[in-house]
């Protein structure tokens with residue numbers, strides 16, 4: 459990535475002063491509103507808002523975030539530009555983090571799909587298989603892409619390829635990095651800044667969705683830039699519905715360890731009190747769960763399941779903890795039929811997925827918080 463050191467990473471002439479961490483317009487009047495910065499902090503370099511300061515130094519995401527319409531308005535501006543769009547998806551929640559109808563926002567600009575967080579895959583996973591799978595799934599979803607790359611912004615893999623493809627496809631234009639909240643847009647750009655440029659800039663990142671608040675321009679060459687954008691909030695992801703305090707348990711932070719359960723029909727698996735899988739009918743078979751290590755699974759008989767949930771939600775069965783139980787929408791049922799002969803994942807958006815190996819068919823009922831996306835797909839692994 460070529461860069462020009464003489465340009466301030468964010469500030470453009472005649473533009474209001476913006477936070478260099480999250481892009482929000484700065485103000486010194488109201489500490490309760492977004493973009494607040496104490497007067498004396500304006501003289502510091504880089505200038506960041508109080509919210510970014512807190513995230514950075516205390517890992518504390520306080521204050522309001524934007525609403526969905528604001529995010530969509532910001533994104534829609536891309537349609538009027540001539541640029542390359544890098545759409546980042548989170549491999550842990552592939553279908554949940556793809557942007558349906560992306561073309562509506564970005565016009566005819568080409569899309570490079572970057573599948574991030576590949577470090578979460580179990581160690582022995584074959585990258586070619588994942589790439590082919592991602593290509594098929596993106597196509598299935600109706601997403602037109604000029605290229606797909608697998609990356610890990612955390613572990614710094616796939617970046618040589620990403621940069622090479624980005625350079626080839628951007629043809630001297632701006633690059634907009636878009637995606638759902640929390641997929642790693644800002645972390646990925648930070649990696650590019652740190653390892654592939656001599657700029658002194660750092661975007662704010664955090665484990666909480668909704669960190670970046672407005673466009674942030676990072677200069678490339680000849681006045682062109684790579685632009686970080688706020689993530690789109692999708693309420694169909696468990697991670698957007700739970701209290702932020704529960705996120706460390708739900709979000710995996712190391713390679714997934716598949717957990718295999720041999721189940722008989724009429725057995726139930728609880729995922730904390732966030733979701734539940736009833737194996738209603740089928741031969742004894744194995745189900746492999748890909749969820750965060752920290753999330754406790756609990757097996758019981760189907761006939762006992764309602765009672766167990768009623769008695770132990772928020773205690774034995776958690777997250778959510780008792781004090782956050784009320785914030786979560788009620789669990790609702792999704793009937794799922796696994797066909798014999800097709801190894802299938804059942805995705806619970808934001809929480810992970812369960813693989814049924816398809817040696818024999820199965821009838822399942824998945825319970826998930828109302829609004830959460832539950833989807834079937836060909837097995838990823």
Ligand SMILES: Nc1nc2c(ncn2[C@@H]2O[C@H](COP(=O)(O)OP(=O)(O)OP(=O)(O)O)[C@@H](O)[C@H]2O)c(=O)[nH]1
Nearest residue numbers: 611612640641642643644645664665668669670689
């Ligand atoms: N395991 C893993 N975690 C990652 C990776 N990239 C980012 N993360 C984590 O994902 C979380 C969100 O990262 P951000 O860079 O703030 O995500 P974002 O897409 O900019 O989020 P918003 O600004 O809220 O839209 C952070 O906790 C990151 O550490 C990755 O490659 N692997």
Ligand SMILES: [Mg+2]
Nearest residue numbers: 643644669670
């Ligand atoms: Mg961000």
